[in-house]
Amino acid sequence: MSQGFDYDLVIIGAGVGGHGAALHAVSCGLKTAIIEAADMGGTCVNRGCIPSKALLAASGRVRELRDAHHLKALGIQVENVGFDRQAIANHALNLVSKLQGDLTNSLKRVGVDTIRGRGKVAGQQKVTVTSDSGDKTITAKDIILAPGSIPFVPPGIEIDGKTVFTSDQAVKLESLPQWVAIIGSGYIGLEFSDVYSALGCEITMIEALDQLMPGFDRDIAKIAERVLITPRDIETYVGIYAKKVIPGSPVVIELANFKTKEYVDTLEVDGCLVATGRIPATKDLGLESVGAELDRRGYIPVNDSMAVLSGGEPVPHLWAIGDATGKMMLAHAASAQGIVAVENICDRQRQIDYRSIPAAAFTHPEISYVGMTETAAKELGEAEGFTIKTAKTYFKGNSKALADGDADGIAKVVYRQDTGEVLGVHIIGSHASDLIHEASAAIANRQSVHSLAFLVHAHPTLSEVLDEAYKRAVHA
Numbered sequence: 001m002s003q004g005f006d007y008d009l010v011i012i013g014a015g016v017g018g019h020g021a022a023l024h025a026v027s028c029g030l031k032t033a034i035i036e037a038a039d040m041g042g043t044c045v046n047r048g049c050i051p052s053k054a055l056l057a058a059s060g061r062v063r064e065l066r067d068a069h070h071l072k073a074l075g076i077q078v079e080n081v082g083f084d085r086q087a088i089a090n091h092a093l094n095l096v097s098k099l100q101g102d103l104t105n106s107l108k109r110v111g112v113d114t115i116r117g118r119g120k121v122a123g124q125q126k127v128t129v130t131s132d133s134g135d136k137t138i139t140a141k142d143i144i145l146a147p148g149s150i151p152f153v154p155p156g157i158e159i160d161g162k163t164v165f166t167s168d169q170a171v172k173l174e175s176l177p178q179w180v181a182i183i184g185s186g187y188i189g190l191e192f193s194d195v196y197s198a199l200g201c202e203i204t205m206i207e208a209l210d211q212l213m214p215g216f217d218r219d220i221a222k223i224a225e226r227v228l229i230t231p232r233d234i235e236t237y238v239g240i241y242a243k244k245v246i247p248g249s250p251v252v253i254e255l256a257n258f259k260t261k262e263y264v265d266t267l268e269v270d271g272c273l274v275a276t277g278r279i280p281a282t283k284d285l286g287l288e289s290v291g292a293e294l295d296r297r298g299y300i301p302v303n304d305s306m307a308v309l310s311g312g313e314p315v316p317h318l319w320a321i322g323d324a325t326g327k328m329m330l331a332h333a334a335s336a337q338g339i340v341a342v343e344n345i346c347d348r349q350r351q352i353d354y355r356s357i358p359a360a361a362f363t364h365p366e367i368s369y370v371g372m373t374e375t376a377a378k379e380l381g382e383a384e385g386f387t388i389k390t391a392k393t394y395f396k397g398n399s400k401a402l403a404d405g406d407a408d409g410i411a412k413v414v415y416r417q418d419t420g421e422v423l424g425v426h427i428i429g430s431h432a433s434d435l436i437h438e439a440s441a442a443i444a445n446r447q448s449v450h451s452l453a454f455l456v457h458a459h460p461t462l463s464e465v466l467d468e469a470y471k472r473a474v475h476a
């Protein structure tokens, strides 16, 4: 099969993207190797999705059991709910080590060769691997780059890993600062505000842009603020950035106006989580050896087939996937890109469809979306000459949500008025991360509210919030 090459496919980076690509490659009959310089499983398994969701699960239970008012409404009394910080941290650590083992074994089981060391492209169809035992060169018909990303720390912020830290350390839950500043109100800021507030920390959230959760649909962000921020022990600064952060006891944070750069205030807190985005881990990948280069933000330029581009043209036999491509920094997006790359390697043309890839924040309640925000859809409508409509339904009108006593939230469908095609769906509410998938399938198939409104949903289920939204759209 390998036609004079050591492998059909060599993948650099064994994160979720590389892992997904490797499993698919083997199922397509490709002789495959994967190179990993650090932890098998990459960010998601070791420092991302998995430990953070373990912390959210445990802290979410604490929040629920301490919500006497909510429990009383269901006729339940619970007294003296306590927790053990280290035991919660251990739950996350144990899960990481289990899933890291499972991922490593799954590669071994299907016959993927795992090579430990740092991989680098060394010319067409060639990779060098540097490890403690020296350098070696391997050849492959195709190469996939999946080196992932690392936390971005803005200038002026000093990380000591104890009092001022990124998510890399926060997922270990080594301490619970009584007063914690969270810089950034994106996914990580929001999820950790959920963990820390449930476990009794006071929070100050600092967001540079002029609204909290700037990446979310505006209606959803407004409700998220009402449900996830305002009723909790969270103070917010918006349009303000952390100009300087000095670790210690206390941590000293100098705040400035993001637009004017003028001094605003100085905070002294017990801990500070820096959650200001992530940057690609793409240094020294050897792209120049095949005449390619990173874009100005350090991402690997790719097309929708996941081919690496040089001067806008695909570089033969070189592909890139995952966070390092800067498209959608999500675990399932990375592995979906990996599958697309492998399909194209096998000469079956396939392109990634970002519009149908869902995303979720695992707060309590959860937020999820797929496709475009109303603002983005309107911009597209103006450019292409169609009108956008939206339909909203409320969890308060859903029998199952009322029975659960969890009736905060909405579902919002963004669609074209002319064809009814669904362009985006946004949900905040109980189990939003699971509810989004039928909308994702609808968008993948470019379905219209006119056909979706005839699908039958079991009663009483939370999924009826979407059923109701599609029906409202049709009868609007």
Ligand SMILES: Cc1cc2nc3c(=O)[nH]c(=O)nc-3n(C[C@H](O)[C@H](O)[C@H](O)COP(=O)(O)OP(=O)(O)OC[C@H]3O[C@@H](n4cnc5c(N)ncnc54)[C@H](O)[C@@H]3O)c2cc1C
Binding pocket: 012, 013, 014, 015, 016, 017, 018, 035, 036, 037, 038, 039, 040, 041, 042, 043, 044, 045, 047, 048, 049, 050, 052, 053, 117, 118, 119, 120, 146, 147, 148, 149, 167, 171, 188, 281, 285, 321, 322, 323, 324, 328, 329, 330, 331, 332, 333, 334
């Ligand atoms: C706190 C947190 C929570 C998150 N939660 C979620 C979530 O709930 N859901 C979700 O979808 N996403 C979540 N994400 C995002 C998700 O973790 C990433 O999108 C995903 O890990 C990207 O996968 P990847 O394969 O592109 O890269 P990575 O997971 O970063 O893996 C890249 C791997 O490549 C290795 N590597 C890099 N360069 C080289 C080289 N030259 N040679 C050899 N190896 C190399 C690295 O060591 C690393 O192991 C979260 C992220 C964080 C930080």
Ligand SMILES: NC(=O)c1ccc[n+]([C@@H]2O[C@H](COP(=O)([O-])OP(=O)(O)OC[C@H]3O[C@@H](n4cnc5c(N)ncnc54)[C@H](O)[C@@H]3O)[C@@H](O)[C@H]2O)c1
Binding pocket: 154, 183, 184, 185, 186, 187, 188, 189, 191, 206, 207, 208, 209, 213, 214, 215, 240, 241, 242, 275, 276, 277, 278, 328, 329, 330, 359, 360, 361, 362
């Ligand atoms: N549930 C999930 O799927 C999940 C969870 C966590 C992380 N992630 C992924 O990890 C990536 C990184 O997450 P993140 O929350 O760090 O990034 P993010 O891009 O989601 O949010 C960063 C926020 O920080 C703000 N910011 C940047 N610099 C600032 C400064 N100096 N002062 C104040 N605010 C500042 C930005 O305006 C932005 O709102 C995300 O892109 C996401 O894809 C996903």
